[in-house]
Every structure is written in C-alpha cells, then in structure tokens.
Amino acid sequence: MNINLATTFALLSWPLVALWLYSTRSVAKATLWTILGGYMLLPVGAEFKIAMIPGLDKNSIPNLAALIGCWMYAPKPIQFWSRFGLAELLIAALVISPFITSELNGDTLVYGTLVLPGVGTYDAGSAVIAQIIILLPFFLGRQVLRTAADIEEILRVLVIAGIAYSLPIFFEARMSPQLHNWVYGYSPGAFFNEIRDGGYRPVVFMTNGLIVAFFMMTTAVAATAFWRTGTAVTRRVRLSTGSITAYLSAVLVLCKTLSVLVYGVILMPLVRFTAPKFQARIALVLVTLALLYPTLRAADLVPTNTALNLATSVSANRAASLKTRFENEDQLLNHESKHFWFGWGRWGRSRVYDPSGKDISLTDGQWIIDMGQFGLIGFLAEFGLLAFPVLRATFALRFVRSNNEAVFLAALILILAINMFDLLPNSSLRPWTWLLAGALFGRAEALRAFARQQNISSRSKLSVVTDTHPEVHDAPGLARRVQPHSTQ
Numbered sequence: 001m002n003i004n005l006a007t008t009f010a011l012l013s014w015p016l017v018a019l020w021l022y023s024t025r026s027v028a029k030a031t032l033w034t035i036l037g038g039y040m041l042l043p044v045g046a047e048f049k050i051a052m053i054p055g056l057d058k059n060s061i062p063n064l065a066a067l068i069g070c071w072m073y074a075p076k077p078i079q080f081w082s083r084f085g086l087a088e089l090l091i092a093a094l095v096i097s098p099f100i101t102s103e104l105n106g107d108t109l110v111y112g113t114l115v116l117p118g119v120g121t122y123d124a125g126s127a128v129i130a131q132i133i134i135l136l137p138f139f140l141g142r143q144v145l146r147t148a149a150d151i152e153e154i155l156r157v158l159v160i161a162g163i164a165y166s167l168p169i170f171f172e173a174r175m176s177p178q179l180h181n182w183v184y185g186y187s188p189g190a191f192f193n194e195i196r197d198g199g200y201r202p203v204v205f206m207t208n209g210l211i212v213a214f215f216m217m218t219t220a221v222a223a224t225a226f227w228r229t230g231t232a233v234t235r236r237v238r239l240s241t242g243s244i245t246a247y248l249s250a251v252l253v254l255c256k257t258l259s260v261l262v263y264g265v266i267l268m269p270l271v272r273f274t275a276p277k278f279q280a281r282i283a284l285v286l287v288t289l290a291l292l293y294p295t296l297r298a299a300d301l302v303p304t305n306t307a308l309n310l311a312t313s314v315s316a317n318r319a320a321s322l323k324t325r326f327e328n329e330d331q332l333l334n335h336e337s338k339h340f341w342f343g344w345g346r347w348g349r350s351r352v353y354d355p356s357g358k359d360i361s362l363t364d365g366q367w368i369i370d371m372g373q374f375g376l377i378g379f380l381a382e383f384g385l386l387a388f389p390v391l392r393a394t395f396a397l398r399f400v401r402s403n404n405e406a407v408f409l410a411a412l413i414l415i416l417a418i419n420m421f422d423l424l425p426n427s428s429l430r431p432w433t434w435l436l437a438g439a440l441f442g443r444a445e446a447l448r449a450f451a452r453q454q455n456i457s458s459r460s461k462l463s464v465v466t467d468t469h470p471e472v473h474d475a476p477g478l479a480r481r482v483q484p485h486s487t488q
Contacts, residue, residue, distance in 0.1 A: 007046035018065035038062030044188035093381035098127035114357030119345035141438025155222040162219025172202035196256040213255035225411035276410035283417035343375035366423035389441035
C-alpha cells in the first residue's frame with residue numbers, strides 16, 4: 001500500500017489544508033482547490049484501509065475533506081437528494097446495482113490453481129460506499145458551483161493550476177520522472193512506460209504521463225476560452241491570455257502524448273473560433289459515441305481495421321499497441337456476455353484467465369472495467385450520469401444572456417465531453433471529472449430555473465397589460481408589439 005512517513009503525512013494533512021482553504025476562501029474556490037489540489041499533489045497508490053470502507057487515498061480523502069468543509073462553511077446544508085429525475089435514477093442505479101450483481105455472483109470460480117471467491121452482501125455494501133464517496137464531488141459541484149461566476153472560476157483555477165504544474169513538468173521532461181520517487185519514496189508506475197521519442201513523459205504526482213498530458217490539455221483549452229473573451233486570468237500574472245494559451249500549449253507538446261495532443265489541436269480552435277452552440281453539438285457527438293461504444297463494439301460495428309491502418313501510418317508500435325487493445329476487448333466482451341446486464345463483481349472475476357490461472361487480460365478503458373464489474377446497467381448508470389450534464393447544459397445554453405458566459409460554459413461542456421470520450425481507451429475517471437460534471441449540471445439547473453421564473457414573471461406582466469387594456473385582445477398588431485417587450 002506504499003504507506004510510509006511521507007505518504008502518511010501528506011494524506012493526513014490534506015483535510016487540514018482543506019479546512020484552511022474553506023476558512024480563508026469562498027466555498028466555491030475552496031472546493032475547487034481541495035479536489036484539484038489533491039489530484040495534483042497527493043501520492044499515488046498509498047492508502048489507509050479500514051474494514052468495509054474503501055481505501056482512503058488521493059481520490060477519497062479530498063472528497064471527504066470537501067464534504068466536511070462544505071458542511072461547515074456552506075450557507076445551505078448539503079443535500080444528496082432533492083427530487084426524482086433522470087440524474088437521481090442514474091444515481092440510484094449506481095447504488096443498487098452492486099447488490100444485484102452480488103446476488104448473481106455467489107459462486108466460486110476456479111481456474112487451475114486460482115480460486116476466486118463469490119461476491120456477497122458485504123462486498124456489495126463496500127462497493128456502494130465506494131460509489132457514494134466517488135460521487136461526492138458531483139453532489140458538491142451541483143450545489144456550490146451553480147453561477148456564471150463559478151463556471152468562469154473553474155476554468156480560471158484550471159489555468160492557474162496548469163501554469164503552476166508546468167514547472168515540475170519542465171523539470172521531469174529534462175531530468176526524467178523522479179519527483180514522486182524523491183518526495184514519496186517510490187515511483188507510481190513503470191519507468192520505461194514514460195520513455196518517449198528520445199526523452200521522457202512527465203508524471204509529477206499523477207498516475208502516469210498520459211494523465212498529466214490530459215490534464216495539461218484541459219488547462220490549455222480553458223486558457224483558450226479566456227483568450228477568446230479577453231478576460232484576465234489573474235491580476236497577479238501580467239501576461240496576455242494569448243501568451244498564456246501559447247505557453248500551456250507548448251507544455252502540452254512536452255508531455256509527448258500524441259492522442260491527447262490531437263484532442264488539444266481539435267478543441268482549442270473550436271473554443272477560439274466557433275460558436276458556443278456548435279461546440280456543444282460536438283460535445284453531444286462525443287458523449288453519444290461514448291455511450292454507444294460498448295454496443296457498437298459488441299456488434300462489431302466499430303471500424304477497428306481502419307483504426308489499425310491509421311495507427312500503422314503513424315507508428316508500428318502504436319499500431320501493435322492498438323491491436324493488443326482490440327484483441328483484449330474482444331476476449332473480455334466474450335467473457336462479459338455471460339453476465340451481460342450486471343457483470344461479474346469484484347475479486348477479478350471479470351478478467352480472463354488461461355487454464356493454469358494466469359491472468360491474460362488487459363483492461364485499459366474505463367468502459368470495459370465498468371462492463372466487467374457491473375455489466376451494461378452499471379456502465380450506463382456511470383456514463384449516463386457523466387453525459388446527462390452535457391445534454392442539460394447544451395439545452396441550457398439558449399438561456400445564457402452573456403457572450404462571455406456562453407464561451408466559458410461551452411468550453412466546460414467540451415472539457416467534460418472529451419474526458420468522457422477518453423474513458424473509452426483509458427481509465428482516467430477522477431474526482432475532478434465528477435466535480436466538473438456536478439458543476440455543469442448545477443449551472444444548467446440554475447439557468448433553467450431562472451428562465452422559468454422569467455417566463456412566469458413575463459406572463460404575469462402581460463396579464464396585467466391585457467386586463468388593463470382589453471382592446472389588446474381585439475388588436476393583433478398591438479398584441480405582437482406587447483409580447484416581445486413583456487418577455488425580455
């Protein structure tokens with residue numbers, strides 16, 4: 001579990017850091033920095049284990065610290081359930097499905113010398129607790145990050161965090177990924193995986209270089225939104241927003257991850273030059289593809305051969321890696337078809353083993369992990385809860401009155417959508433992603449509520465006008481002139 005003095009100190013001190021943030025800053029800013037700061041700085045792979053409760057690590061400790069901070073400092077009590085809608089249905093599915101999975105997987109599996117125990121009620125309860133802790137940022141973001149200023153602040157925090165993280169990234173790009181080892185006493189992953197093109201992919205305090213690259217891509221996209229609006233990122237850094245965007249883009253190139261670089265090359269021009277509504281439509285395409293991918297993959301409708309040919313034109317090594325990924329997806333889907341709806345549960349039961357009991361499967365994408373453990377229902381519940389805020393925010397864009405807010409909101413929609421799309425090849429779902437989803441959903445709800453209130457108010461005003469001037473009913477031309485004025 002990689003628990004030593006340094007990791008123990010870091011994990012135990014984070015709640016204190018969070019309380020300091022909540023006591024000195026607004027609840028919105030404190031929540032953002034508590035979740036994002038833990039993601040950026042806490043050790044990978046170190047955890048405290050308590051019976052029945054999932055390991056307390058860099059993912060769960062910031063979530064619980066943020067919950068305590070919001071409970072102590074938020075002006076309104078934190079609510080986990082207010083009304084029953086599609087979001088609540090998906091949350092209920094995430095919480096209930098592990099119990100159904102356990103009921104369907106009570107048998108013991110034997111592969112040669114390997115024995116995998118059945119899944120019981122205890123395991124289901126532990127999985128539910130894990131789901132609730134994972135979803136805490138979604139609940140918090142939905143309640144404390146609902147205003148236009150909050151959406152802008154999310155992107156501002158991303159840009160500032162990207163600038164700060166660029167310094168250790170520069171160091172590791174030149175000296176190799178060593179900071180995690182020097183600070184916490186061990187490396188988070190295999191060193192050879194981070195050797196790229198005669199240099200190194202920075203890792204800093206994240207799981208691997210891919211995660212760092214993806215994070216820096218989102219900071220560059222956020223900076224592009226400020227560049228477009230001309231809004232200052234911070235008064236303390238006297239640089240133009242265009243310069244900041246160029247700087248973060250250069251840092252992204254140093255991360256040496258082609259797929260993420262492609263994301264940036266596509267998203268940044270979208271944010272800079274296209275209409276927010278068009279950006280939202282692109283985001284809808286991305287989340288739709290993510291939701292449909294397992295079905296398309298199982299039906300052999302994904303053009304894998306075309307993808308392999310394209311990868312071959314870029315690099316033989318990348319093509320070989322992609323071929324291995326597709327082959328593993330095929331065998332995992334074949335195994336998961338036996339427990340298609342609710343999955344195999346825990347203890348590695350969803351993986352594929354040879355007759356001797358050796359694990360011969362690779363699970364890179366979050367979608368295949370979800371399908372294996374909790375089946376199609378679990379996958380749809382998790383990915384649906386990520387996609388729903390994108391859908392709601394896209395439709396809520398028509399209620400936005402400020403051009404700047406539309407730009408910032410569309411940029412956040414794109415960032416969440418590309419994160420969800422990236423869950424197909426990678427397992428990059430983090431508390432920060434859930435916080436963004438909650439904030440996007442909360443802002444969409446606030447915009448719809450405000451529009452509904454304005455509509456009711458305008459109807460009341462129109463009613464007063466027509467009651468005072470009955471001749472309006474008999475004068476269509478006058479009625480047309482009154483209505484536009486009354487709906488402003």
